[in-house]
Amino acid sequence: MISSSSCKVLAERFGFVIAPLTPPHIPDVILCRVQAPTLVNIVGALNSDVTKVSARNLSRWLFLLARHSARARPIRPPAVFRPISVVAGDVFVRFIDKVGLETFPCNSPDPLPPGCYALFDANGDPYPYPFGYTAPRITFSRTHRARDVGDDDPRASYRMTSPVPEELASQARERDRGLCCFTGRPSECITWVIPPLLSRWVTVPYPGWPLERCLSVDNVFTISSDLLGAYHDNRITADPQDGYRIVLFDDFPNTLTHLGSAPSSGRFWHSSLSWTLAVRFPGCDARFDGVSANKARDLLEEFSLGSSHTLPQSSERPNLVAQEAMRTFLWKRLNTQAALAMWESEDAQLSPSHSSTLNSSEGFEIVPDAAELHSDRHQSFIWFFFHKWCILVHYIWTLVCGPRRRALD
Template identity: 25%
Template sequence: MMSEPYGHVFSTKSKLLNRDTFIFGAAHGKSRLFFGVNQRLTPMTMSTFCHWIQIMTNRIELEKFFLCPVVVQPAGIMSYFVRPSGPAIDPESAEPIPPGNYGWYCDAACNSRGVPEVTMVPQRQCTFQDHFDEDWLGPQRAIMDTVPPPVEKSATARDGPHFRFTTSVEDLALAWIIPPVLARETDDWGFNTDPTPFLVSANALTMQSDLVFHFHSNHFTVDPDDDYRILIFYDVVGLQRILPTYLPRHPQQDVAADEFLRLHCRYSLSVMIRGGDISEVYSNWSILAAMDELGVVDSGNGYREEREMAPLSDERWQTELGQAILAHIMRSGLHGLDKPGRLVSKSTSPPVPVSRLPSPDCDSNHNDRHGPERNEAALLHDH
């Protein structure tokens, strides 16, 4: 079920976040989706995107890269190639990037595809709120939302009746920017487990109580290095109507809070705009298993075993994966349809043994919270 007019199947993450802008990079000869943005919520320019990469990599100097509009073409089942369809965007451009598909290139001529250097930094898969619901927190779960009295007193004296995101003065709550119990999540490799530096008033904000869940779910964040712009990534409660474009500066602005806001912004960008490639939903293993169930077995040499495939009336063909497998079969030109609506082989090559399914250990673990993007091997090639 191709997501028109983009030419590729959206992953669960891309659907959930209602993305409209997709950035692909090189991955073992194919193309992999590395970033996705919903610009209806947070418009993006090229200079803004470069700034976000700086935040995620924690580097000021980046290797030069260019984004180029691309056409996405199938390269197998749930696998794609991209090719340039227009000139590269100036890296310093302040013009809005139109929604669509883009490729990450190393040169302005868009001849050399690149791998974003941010892939060297572990990708975050879970929001703060996701961590709150995990068992590993144990007894700490009961105190994670509790602000110690001395910190609360200092933060309350600083904020007074002010709500930092709107003018509302009702139903306010003091919330951690970075919950101290999740200190290790601010370290790329999880080495920093000491919550002490986070038990300070600079790491707390007064906000409407209904917004705490969404702030800790990384649905929105604040970029202190972009005039405190509020970035919204996921909106099911009308955050776009509630929140201003920029966080109002407080008369007693605590500059120490900027570092905690920066950490929250960095984490939110990693969770919300990175990743979302379709291979995170359909692994090699799951695709080959589905093909086997439907009676379609690809040897990898362009031949298919002579065996009866499931009739097209089989509801499994109507699934998202079934439709992708059927499209792959028809593109290959090795099968056609007979009058009863069955797939028949056009191949005159002798059958070959059924290719073995890879062991589950060959499948990448996409749920690894700290692991960088993996499973970039091609899925199944078009022949």
């Protein structure tokens, strides 16, 4: 198996950006949605070193993310994940270049290797599935500001950051034996599994739970104080349908793989996982993440009218937009992926992350074959030098033959 450390894929290389609340590490498992005929956009991304995921779990997570849709159904065989290769089109437009032959059944328990994937049915067609967001992209720690009540409301005492009532806290300490459910270390810190005030939004389908139902010992647990902020930011949770396996969206030193003290009911942890996935897992295309495609098109027009072949070094222009404009310019001008790959490798000083990604992805299906790139690059260089040689010959011929012609005249 190829080590994921040698296969990191930076999504920006394809004009995608990972949403701000997705894992801070470079994602190497990327899921794309295929739209007719071959248009793709990113659905989610994660780092396999931090969050191990199998095709079976990913299928179930996608169902959790899509449960808001009336068309959502659990993903079942013969649906398969297949690796795909993505190429550039227009500004922030990406298409499937190749679909890998390897298949990963949607119910496979084996970990997915690093790669870029899409779902397909038994006939090789894109799997019709209503991917999408299911919850506002806010974390538990921001809930008290985003969906809260006034300080004079009696329910204000049930904010996520408010102390858990002592009666519930005592029951949780007794159940958890005074140990953090994530690390197994002694701790006196107790917090909510989900914010009681979020209950009407975090549960699917509607209507949500009443506040009183959330005031339960099943909705509180023991946690180490140094992990409290991470949990409130939805960077750590547990999957009750996978033996309460701990799911990480950040790199934490952790001695446990499963929740230490499983509650009698997993309903709150199920909601915590659903909300965390909605916050942390989805990615999005750059045009949906505050990056203006119009700015890239303006730059593309400048490149087309002028003779610039280098990225502008201006702080007024977002780097991602400038890179996308140059990438699209070369794609339209040369219409060859070899030129794109050559530009990315030659402009390493302008975008070190892109060049390191290209060079470190050896053996990974999402990048072009190294031999093909070398061959195409070699041919491009031959044509380049042949063109320059013709210009030089013409110049020498003009110098030598020009005076003689004037003398004869």
